[in-house]
Amino acid sequence: MRLTLLLPALVLSGCAVVATTTFDPVEYDKWIEVTHSASMVRSMCENAEQASIAGEGLQQIVDYATLYSTTKIKSDRIAAAAKIVSDLTTEFNQRYDAKVLPSKGYCVLKATEIETAAKAIAKSLAQKEM
Amino acid sequence: MDLQDLIEQLAYLDHENETDIAGEMADLITHIKQEGLTKEEAEELLKDRVELMKLNSVLADDEQLRLVEAFIQHVPGLLFA
Numbered sequence: 001m002r003l004t005l006l007l008p009a010l011v012l013s014g015c016a017v018v019a020t021t022t023f024d025p026v027e028y029d030k031w032i033e034v035t036h037s038a039s040m041v042r043s044m045c046e047n048a049e050q051a052s053i054a055g056e057g058l059q060q061i062v063d064y065a066t067l068y069s070t071t072k073i074k075s076d077r078i079a080a081a082a083k084i085v086s087d088l089t090t091e092f093n094q095r096y097d098a099k100v101l102p103s104k105g106y107c108v109l110k111a112t113e114i115e116t117a118a119k120a121i122a123k124s125l126a127q128k129e130m
Numbered sequence: 131m132d133l134q135d136l137i138e139q140l141a142y143l144d145h146e147n148e149t150d151i152a153g154e155m156a157d158l159i160t161h162i163k164q165e166g167l168t169k170e171e172a173e174e175l176l177k178d179r180v181e182l183m184k185l186n187s188v189l190a191d192d193e194q195l196r197l198v199e200a201f202i203q204h205v206p207g208l209l210f211a
Contacts, residue, residue, distance in 0.1 A: 080185065081185055084181055084182070084185055088178060091174060091178075095171075102171060103165065103166055103167050103168060103171060104165070105161070105162070105164070105165020105166055105167045105171075106165070106167050106168075106171040106174075106175070108165065109161060109162075109165065109167075109175055110175065110178075113175075113178055113179075113182065117182060117185075
């Protein structure tokens with residue numbers, strides 16, 4: 001998807017904002033974990049029950065990462081990006097809580113969006129090391 | 131402004147700003163059609179995509195943003211007529 005081509009803009013602009021701050025391996029790890037978890041959710045989209053359970057697990061991981069990033073507030077842009085990933089994940093899980101389960105296509109596209117956005121945040125954070 | 135005008139203006143702004151918003155939208159619409167999403171799901175994913183574009187500063191200016199927002203309002207009606 002072209003989204004992956006667009007997200008480097010976040011990486012670059014995030015860089016500009018946070019270039020003078022210190023790399024935080026804990027924060028970085030949290031967003032890598034979100035990326036991995038979203039990827040796991042995507043791989044379970046064939047089975048709605050498994051996707052739903054994996055989605056709940058993803059929500060917890062995203063909540064921790066978002067809380068960490070927004071509490072630090074060293075970069076408003078990272079905090080805003082974290083909030084968007086959190087909102088995407090909440091919407092994903094709300095679909096599975098509804099009476100009508102979402103389509104497999106929705107599951108795949110939404111999980112891919114979460115994964116790609118989280119990956120962009122992690123890349124942006126990693127730039128602090130350079 | 132009808133859909134044809136919107137597409138032409140999107141393509142023009144892409145050319146002017148060296149962006150590929152029209153291509154991005156085309157990809158998403160193709161995925162939505164292929165994967166058999168419901169209208170509600172499609173609306174949500176289109177909205178998400180605009181949010182991510184805003185976040186990533188992909189949109190060059192307010193005019194481009196307004197155009198993309200107007201465009202995505204047309205898409206569900208077009209796909210689920």
